[in-house]
Amino acid sequence: MVNSSTKIFLVGNPNVGKSVIFGYLTGTYATVSNYPGTTVALSQGEALIDDKKYQVVDTPGINSLIPMSEDECVTRDLLIQNEGLVIQIADAKNLMRALPLTLQLQEMGVPMVLVINMCDEAARAGIKIDAKKLESVLGIPVVTTVAIRKIGLPLLKERIKDARPCTFKWGYSTIFAKALKTITGALPGEIHGRLSVASMLLAGDRHISTRFKSQLSNNVQNIIEEQCRQVAAYFAEPVSFLMNRERSTLTQSLLEKVMTTQKRGRAVGAWLSAWTMHPIAGMIVLAGILELVYLFVGKFGAGTAVDFIENGIFAKYISPAFIWFFDKLLPFSHAHNVEEGFLVGSYVLSGEANPIFKILHDCFVGPYGLVVMGLSYGFAIVLPIVTTFFIAFSLMEDSGYLPRLAVMVNRLFKGMGLNGKAVLPMVLGLGCDTMATLTTRILETKKQRLIVTLLLALAVPCSAQLGVLLGMFGTMPMWAFWVWLFVMLGVMFFVGFASNKIIAGEGNAFVMEIPPLRVPKFSNVAKKTLSHLEWYVKEAIPLFLLGTFILFLLDAVHLLTRIQKLAAPLVVSILGLPAQAANAFLIGFLRRDYGATGFFDMYSHGQLSVVQALVALVVITLFVPCVANVFMMVKEHGGKVAARMVFFVFPFAFLVGGVLNWVLKGL
Amino acid sequence: MLQETTEDLGFDEIKDHILVRAWLNQEVGKEEPDHCLSQVDPLEVERATSELVKEGLVQQKNGCLKLATKGENQARSLIRRNRLAERLFAVVFNLSEEAVRAQACRLEHEKVLTPEAVEGICSFLGHPPSCPHGRPIPPGDCCRLFVNEVRPLVTPLSLEEVGENYRIIFIAPKYHSLLERLSGLGVIPGATLHLLQKRPSYVLKIEETEIALDKEIAEGIYVVRHTNGHGI
Ligand SMILES: Nc1nc2c(ncn2[C@@H]2O[C@H](COP(=O)(O)OP(=O)(O)O)[C@@H](O)[C@H]2O)c(=O)[nH]1
Ligand SMILES: [Mg+2]
Ligand SMILES: [Zn+2]
Ligand SMILES: [Zn+2]
Numbered sequence: 018m019v020n021s022s023t024k025i026f027l028v029g030n031p032n033v034g035k036s037v038i039f040g041y042l043t044g045t046y047a048t049v050s051n052y053p054g055t056t057v058a059l060s061q062g063e064a065l066i067d068d069k070k071y072q073v074v075d076t077p078g079i080n081s082l083i084p085m086s087e088d089e090c091v092t093r094d095l096l097i098q099n100e101g102l103v104i105q106i107a108d109a110k111n112l113m114r115a116l117p118l119t120l121q122l123q124e125m126g127v128p129m130v131l132v133i134n135m136c137d138e139a140a141r142a143g144i145k146i147d148a149k150k151l152e153s154v155l156g157i158p159v160v161t162t163v164a165i166r167k168i169g170l171p172l173l174k175e176r177i178k179d180a181r182p183c184t185f186k187w188g189y190s191t192i193f194a195k196a197l198k199t200i201t202g203a204l205p206g207e208i209h210g211r212l213s214v215a216s217m218l219l220a221g222d223r224h225i226s227t228r229f230k231s232q233l234s235n236n237v238q239n240i241i242e243e244q245c246r247q248v249a250a251y252f253a254e255p256v257s258f259l260m261n262r263e264r265s266t267l268t269q270s271l272l273e274k275v276m277t278t279q280k281r282g283r284a285v286g287a288w289l290s291a292w293t294m295h296p297i298a299g300m301i302v303l304a305g306i307l308e309l310v311y312l313f314v315g316k317f318g319a320g321t322a323v324d325f326i327e328n329g330i331f332a333k334y335i336s337p338a339f340i341w342f343f344d345k346l347l348p349f350s351h352a353h354n355v356e357e358g359f360l361v362g363s364y365v366l367s368g369e370a371n372p373i374f375k376i377l378h379d380c381f382v383g384p385y386g387l388v389v390m391g392l393s394y395g396f397a398i399v400l401p402i403v404t405t406f407f408i409a410f411s412l413m414e415d416s417g418y419l420p421r422l423a424v425m426v427n428r429l430f431k432g433m434g435l436n437g438k439a440v441l442p443m444v445l446g447l448g449c450d451t452m453a454t455l456t457t458r459i460l461e462t463k464k465q466r467l468i469v470t471l472l473l474a475l476a477v478p479c480s481a482q483l484g485v486l487l488g489m490f491g492t493m494p495m496w497a498f499w500v501w502l503f504v505m506l507g508v509m510f511f512v513g514f515a516s517n518k519i520i521a522g523e524g525n526a527f528v529m530e531i532p533p534l535r536v537p538k539f540s541n542v543a544k545k546t547l548s549h550l551e552w553y554v555k556e557a558i559p560l561f562l563l564g565t566f567i568l569f570l571l572d573a574v575h576l577l578t579r580i581q582k583l584a585a586p587l588v589v590s591i592l593g594l595p596a597q598a599a600n601a602f603l604i605g606f607l608r609r610d611y612g613a614t615g616f617f618d619m620y621s622h623g624q625l626s627v628v629q630a631l632v633a634l635v636v637i638t639l640f641v642p643c644v645a646n647v648f649m650m651v652k653e654h655g656g657k658v659a660a661r662m663v664f665f666v667f668p669f670a671f672l673v674g675g676v677l678n679w680v681l682k683g684l
Numbered sequence: 685m686l687q688e689t690t691e692d693l694g695f696d697e698i699k700d701h702i703l704v705r706a707w708l709n710q711e712v713g714k715e716e717p718d719h720c721l722s723q724v725d726p727l728e729v730e731r732a733t734s735e736l737v738k739e740g741l742v743q744q745k746n747g748c749l750k751l752a753t754k755g756e757n758q759a760r761s762l763i764r765r766n767r768l769a770e771r772l773f774a775v776v777f778n779l780s781e782e783a784v785r786a787q788a789c790r791l792e793h794e795k796v797l798t799p800e801a802v803e804g805i806c807s808f809l810g811h812p813p814s815c816p817h818g819r820p821i822p823p824g825d826c827c828r829l830f831v832n833e834v835r836p837l838v839t840p841l842s843l844e845e846v847g848e849n850y851r852i853i854f855i856a857p858k859y860h861s862l863l864e865r866l867s868g869l870g871v872i873p874g875a876t877l878h879l880l881q882k883r884p885s886y887v888l889k890i891e892e893t894e895i896a897l898d899k900e901i902a903e904g905i906y907v908v909r910h911t912n913g914h915g916i
Contacts, residue, residue, distance in 0.1 A: 080868030110892035114870045142892055251712050253813055253820035255860045261867040262818075266874065290894070296883045424896045427885045437885065437896065461865075524858070526901055527885065528865055531894040 024072045024101030025064070025177070028092060028122070030115055031078030032532050033108040034134040036060070037164040039075035042174070046548060047075045049541050050414050059091065066174050072101075080114065082121040082213070083220050083257050090224060096125060097210065097225075102180040103129040104173070109139035109146060109161070112272055117264035119155065123183035124213035130180045132173055133161045138533065143279035151275045156184030165538060187267050192251060193219065193260060196244045203240045205232060219245055220257035286534050293421040293534075303425060306418065310409045318405030319484045320491070327397040332359035339388045343381055347374035362389035376573060385572055391565035394614060395558045400550075402484030406448050407549040408542065415537035415545075419444065420529060427527050433513025434520070435460075436527035439469050446477035449553065451646040453477070454653060464522025467658070468513060470650055474642040475666050476509040481557065482610035486634060489617045497631045500677075504635050508673060556645050557608070564607040568600070577603075591675040592636060593682065594629050595619075601637070608643045628681045636674035641667050698724055698732045700762055706742060706749040707759035711820075760822045765797050767815035768805050774816040775809060775838060775853055775908060784816060810838035810906045813856050816873075841879065841886070841902040849878050850907035857904040866905075869895050876910055 025042075027035045036047040043062025060075040076092040083093075096103070103122055107115030112133070122129055133146060152159040158176040162169030188194050200215040208214055208229065217225045218241055230238070249256055292298045337360045340353055349370035353360045362384040382389050413419055419441055427437030438460060446453035450473045457466040457473075478486060490498040571577045577600060584599035592598070597619065605612025616637065620630045641663055642650070650659035701721050721729060733749070736742045741755030751759055773784045797805075803826040806812075811827040814820055838853045852873050857863055866872070870890045880887040880894070886902045888895055 081864070083864065108892075111870075113891050114868075114893065139892075144892070247712065252818040254818045255863055258860075258863040258867050259818045261864065262872050262874075265867070265870070265872050269874075291880065294881060294884075294887055294896075299884070420896070424885045424887060427896070427898070431898075436898070526858075526862055527896065527898045528862070528869065528901060529896045530869060531887065531896050533894075 022070060022072065024074060026074050026076055026092075026096060026101055026103045027106060028076055028096070028103050028118070029078060029106035030080055030108065030111065030118065031530065033078070033106045033111075033115075034162075034164040035078065035106050036075055038104070038106060038132065038134070038162075038170065038173075039073060041164065041167065041170050042066075042071075043073050046544050048545065048548070050545075059095070066177055071177075079118070081118065081257075081261060082125075083217060083222050083261075094224075094228075096122075096127070097214070100209075101127070102177070103127045104132055104177070104180075105129055106132045106134050109133045109136050110142055110144060112146070112276060113265070113268060116268040116271060117261065119183060120185070120187065120264045120267065121213065121216075123185060124216055125210040126182050126213070127210070128180040128182055130158045130160065130173070130176055131155065132169075133159060134164050136161050136169075137163045137166070141281075141284065143281040145277045145279075147275045154185060154271065154275070157181055185271075189260065189263050192248060193256075193263070196248050199244050200241050203237045205237070208232065216260065219248060220260055221245065221249070221255065222257070290421070290531075290534050293418060294424045294531075299421070299425050303422065306413070310413075313409055314402065314405045314480070314484075315487045318402045319487045322401035322405065323398055323484070323488065326401055327393065328357075328359070331393040331397040332357075332361075336360060336362075336382070336389050336393060340382045343378050347371075347378045349374050349378070362386050379573070380566070380569055383569065385565055385569040387562055387565050387569075390568075391562045392558075394565075394611070395561040398488075398614070399481040399484060399557070399561075399610065400553075403448070403480045403553050404546065404550060406480035406483075407546045410445065410448050411542040411545045411549075412537050413444070414441075415535065415541060417532045417534045420531045423529060424531070431525065431527075432517070433472075433510060434468050434517025434522075434525055435465050435513070436525045438527065438529055439465060442469050442473065443477060446473045446479065447483060448480045448549065450474065450477060450479045450642055451556065451649045452549070452552065454646060454649040457653065462522055462525065464520050465525055467520055467522075467654065468516050470654060471516060471662050471665075472509055472513055474646060474650065474662055475512060475639055475669070476505050478505075478638050479610065479643075481608070482613055482638065485610050485613040485617055486638065489613070489620060489630070489634065492621070493627055493630060497627060500631060501634060501638070504673065504677060505638060508639065512669075557643075560608055560644060561611065564604050564611050567607070568604055571603075587671065591671060591678070592632050593678045594633055595624060597624065598633060601633070602640070605637050605640045609637055609640045612637045612640060628678075632674050632678045632681070635677055636670050639666065639670035639673055641670075695728070695732060698728055699736055702729065702733055702736060702749070703741065703751070703755055703759040704762050704766070706751050706755070707763055709749070710751065761799070761802075761824075764822045764824060765802055767819065767821040768802060768809065768812070769797070770815045770817070771809050771812050771821070771853075772805055808837050810836045810840070810853075812838070812854050812906065814854060838906050838908055841877075841888075841905040841907050842882070842899055844879060844907060844909070846879050846882055849876055849910040851876050851910045853906045853908055855905050857901060862901065862904075866901075869893065871895065871905070877907070 027039055029035050032050075036049045039045075039047045039060060039062065040049065042064040044064075045060070045062040047060035047062075059077075062073050062075075064071045064073045074095065076095060079092045082096070105115070105119055105122060107119075119129075119131060131151075133148060133151075136146075139146070146161065148159045148161050158179045158181075160169055160173045160176055162173060164170065189197065196219055197212065197215050200218055201211050204211045204214060214225060214229065226241075233241070245256075252259055293302050340360050340362075344353075350367045351364045351370065352367065353362070353364040355361070362382055364383075379386060381387050384390070413422075422444070423437030423440040425437075426440055430436055430439055441459065442453040442456045445456055453473050454470055457469045460466050460469060486501075490501070568577075571580070580603060581596045581599045584602065585596045588594050588599050588602065589596055598616070601612045601615025601619070603612075604615060613634065616625065616630060616633045619625050625633065641647075647659055647663060650662060698721070705721065733742070733744070736755065737744055739754075740752055741758060743750045743752055770784045803824060806824055806826050811823070812821060813823075841850065844850060852871065852875050854873050855863060855866060855871070857866070870893055871877070871888075875890050878889040880889055882899070882902075886897045886899060888897070
C-alpha cells in the first residue's frame with residue numbers, strides 16, 4: 018500500500034498539535050502556536066520511517082472539508098489532487114469535532130491513521146477514550162499521544178505502514194444518500210474520491226464545482242445541478258449545514274460507545290481563563306501584561322540591552338576596531354571625532370587626501386559608513402529590541418493569552434470593520450509588519466484582510482521602529498509620548514472606521530475558538546524567537562546596509578543638500594522642521610525606523626525642539642511601510658492594491674503631521 | 685413527514701392530506717408519495733379532490749394539482765401546524781425523529797389545534813424558522829409581530845443567564861455561511877453548551893471547546909435551559 022516516495026498529509030482541526038508532530042517526524046521546525054489558524058503556509062519536510070522516505074506536509078487546520086476560509090481551501094485542494102496518506106490529528110478533548118472530519122476523509126477514500134493527541138489534557142478533564150474499540154469500529158490504526166512530550170509518537174511511526182481507508186459503516190439520511198448516489202454515478206470514473214467530490218458538490222461548494230467544470234460534460238453538470246437544486250429546495254437550512262449536522266449526530270452516537278467523561282471540578286486554568294476575559298478583571302490583567310511587556314521590551318530591551326551592546330560593544334570595540342583597520346589600510350591624514358569617549362565615523366581632515374582612499378574609507382567607517390552606521394544600528398539598536406519583543410510575543414501566543422485578548426477587544430475592532438481575530442496580526446505587527454501582513458490570511462473575509470493590511474502599513478510601528486521611538490521618548494517630556502499615542506490610536510480608528518465604510522464586503526461576525534491556557538514551553542519559545550530573528554537578520558539587516566549605502570552615495574555626490582532644498586517647502590513650511598530633516602525622511606523610504614533614528618540623532622544634537630521632534634516622529638511612524646512589507650502587500654493583494662495603499666499613506670502621513678504642527682503651534 | 689400509522693382518515697382529513705401533498709409538491713418541485721393517502725381507498729381520494737376543486741381550493745391541470753390562493757393559505761397553516769408540532773415534540777419530549785413525525789401528523793388537523801393554540805406554541809418555541817428536519821415553517825402573524833406573552837420555552841441565548849447549561853434547539857443566524865462555521869466548531873442543534881460569559885464578548889463551552897462569539901450571533905442561537913439529563 019505504501020511505496021517509497023509517498024506523501025503524508027497531517028490534517029486536523031486547528032490547534033491540535035499538527036505542527037508539533039510535523040516537527041517530530043521531519044526534524045524541521047514548523048511554527049507551533051497556541052492560536053488557531055497560524056499555520057498559514059504549507060511546511061514540507063522529509064521523514065525517514067522504517068527506511069522509507071516520506072514527504073510530510075503540515076497543513077492549515079480545518080474543521081470541515083467544505084472550506085470556509087482561504088486556509089481551509091488550501092488543505093482541501095491538496096487532499097483532492099494528491100495521492101498519499103493522511104495522518105489525522107485529533108484533540109482527545111474534542112473528538113466531537115474531529116470525527117466528523119474523519120468521516121469526510123473516509124468519503125475521500127484515502128488511507129489514513131488517526132492520532133488522538135493531548136491525552137494529558139483529556140485525562141485532566143476526566144475524559145477516557147477506548148482507542149482499541151475506536152480502531153476496530155473505524156478500521157484504521159488509532160494511536161494515542163502526548164505530542165509535546167513525545168509520548169506515543171514512536172508508536173505512530175511504526176503504525177504509519179498500516180494506514181488504510183476507513184471502513185466505518187454509516188450513511189446520510191435518505192434524501193442526501195439518494196442525491197449522492199446519483200451524483201457519484203454521474204461523475205466520470207477518472208475523478209479521484211468520487212463520493213467525496215459528490216458530497217462537496219451537494220453541499221454547494223463553489224470551488225469544487227468550478228474546479229471540475231472542465232472535466233464534466235454538460236449533461237453531467239445538469240444532473241448535478243438538478244440534484245443540488247432539488248435537495249436545497251427541500252430544506253430551510255443550507256445543505257452543507259445539515260450534512261455537517263448528520264455527521265455530528267453520527268459522531269455523537271459513536272462516541273457514546275468509546276468515550277467516558279467524568280465530571281471534574283473547575284480547574285485552576287479555568288478560573289484564570291475566566292479572569293483574562295472578564296470585562297473588568299480582564300482589563301486589569303491586560304494592563305498588567307502591558308506593564309510587564311513594557312518593562313521587558315521597553316526598559317530592559319530598548320534600555321539596558323541596547324545600551325550595553327551599543328556603548329559596551331559596538332562603540333568600544335567594534336567600531337574603533339574597524340576604524341583602526343580601515344585607517345591602516347587606506348591611510349590619509351585625518352582624525353576621527355570622539356563622542357562620549359568613543360571614536361565615531363565623523364572626522365576632521367588635515368591636508369590632502371587620496372580621493373579613492375577617502376571614498377572607500379567613508380563607505381565603511383565614514384559618518385554614513387556601513388559598519389559605523391549600518392551594522393551598529395541594525396545589530397546594536399534594533400536587534401535587542403526585536404529579540405525581547407519576540408520573546409514577549411511568543412510567551413503571549415503560546416500561553417493562549419492572545420485569543421483572550423481578542424475577546425476583550427472585539428467590540429473595539431468591530432467599529433473598524435474587523436473583529437477580535439484581527440488582534441493577532443495587529444499585535445504581531447508591533448514585531449514585524451511584513452510578517453503580520455502574511456498572517457492576515459487567518460481572517461475570514463477579503464475586506465478584513467485589506468483593512469488590517471492598510472492599518473499595519475499605516476499606523477502600527479514595528480519593533481525596530483518602536484524601539485527607536487521609545488528610546489527617543491525616554492529623553493523627551495512624558496506628554497509627548499501620550500500625544501503621539503493618542504494621534505496613532507486616533508488615526509488608526511479613524512482610518513479603520515472610514516475604510517470600513519468605503520471598502521465593500523461581507524460582514525465581520527466574530528466566531529473564534531479559545532484554546533486552553535497552557536504553560537509555554539521554553540524550547541518552543543526559544544525556537545520561535547530564533548526563527549523570527551533569523552527572518553529579521555536576513556530581511557532587515559541587508560536593508561539597513563543598503564539604506565546606509567544610499568545615504569553615503571547621496572552624500573558623496575552632494576545630492577543630499579539638493580534634495581533638502583527640493584523637499585524644503587514640504588518639510589519646512591508644512592511640518593515646521595529644519596531642512597536637514599529631509600535626510601531622515603528620505604531614508605525613511607527604505608525603513609521607517611531608520612528615518613526615526615535620523616530624528617533621534619538630530620534631537621539629541623539639539624537641532625529639533627520637542628514639538629518639532631514630536632511632529633517628525635508622528636510623520637515617520639505613519640510613513641510608507643518598508644520595502645519588504647510593500648513586497649508582501651503586493652504578494653498578498655496584488656500590485657494595484659499595494660500601490661494604492663502606499664500612495665494613500667504617504668501624503669496622509671504629511672497631512673497628519675501638518676495638522677499636528679498647526680495645532681501644537683497654536684497652543 | 686406525513687406518515688400516519690394505520691388509523692382511518694376521516695373525509696376532511698383526506699382533504700387536508702391532499703392539500704398538504706400539493707403544497708409539498710410545489711415546495712420541493714417534484715411528486716412526493718404520501719404514505720397515508722396510499723392507504724386510503726383511491727375512490728375516496730378522488731372524491732375528496734373533486735370536492736376541493738369545487739370549493740375552489742385547488743385546480744387540476746393535466747393530472748397535476750395546483751393550489752389556488754385559498755387552498756394555499758389553508759395548506760400553509762396545515763404545514764405550519766405540522767412542523768411546529770414536530771418542533772414541540774422534539775424540544776419538550778426529546779422524541780426520536782420517527783416518533784416526532786407520527787405524532788405531528790395527527791396534530792396538524794384543525795380539529796386538534798386551534799389557531800390560538802398554534803400561535804401559543806410558536807411563541808413558546810421562539811418562532812422557529814424550521815422543523816427538526818430542517819424544512820421551513822411558514823411564518824404566522826405571531827412571528828411577524830413578535831408578541832411575547834408567554835415566556836417562551838425556547839429563547840435566544842442572549843436572553844439567558846451566564847453560568848447555566850443550555851441545549852441548542854435551532855440556530856437562525858443573520859447569514860447562512862455562519863451556520864456552517866458554527867457547525868464546524870460543534871455549535872449545532874442538540875449540542876449542550878455552558879454559557880461562560882456575555883461581556884465583553886460571549887464565551888460558551890461545548891464539550892471541551894471554548895468558543896467566543898458576538899452578541900449578534902448569540903441572538904440567533906435558540907436554546908432551552910438544560911437540567912440534568914434529557915428533556916427540560
Ligand atoms: N498539553 C499538550 N499540549 C500540546 C500537545 N501537543 C501540542 N500541544 C500544544 O498545543 C498547541 C498547538 O500546537 P500546534 O502544533 O501549533 O497545533 P497545530 O495548529 O495543529 O499545528 C501548542 O501550544 C502546543 O504546545 C499535547 O500532547 N499536550
Ligand atoms: Mg500548525
Ligand atoms: Zn578613518
Ligand atoms: Zn410565531
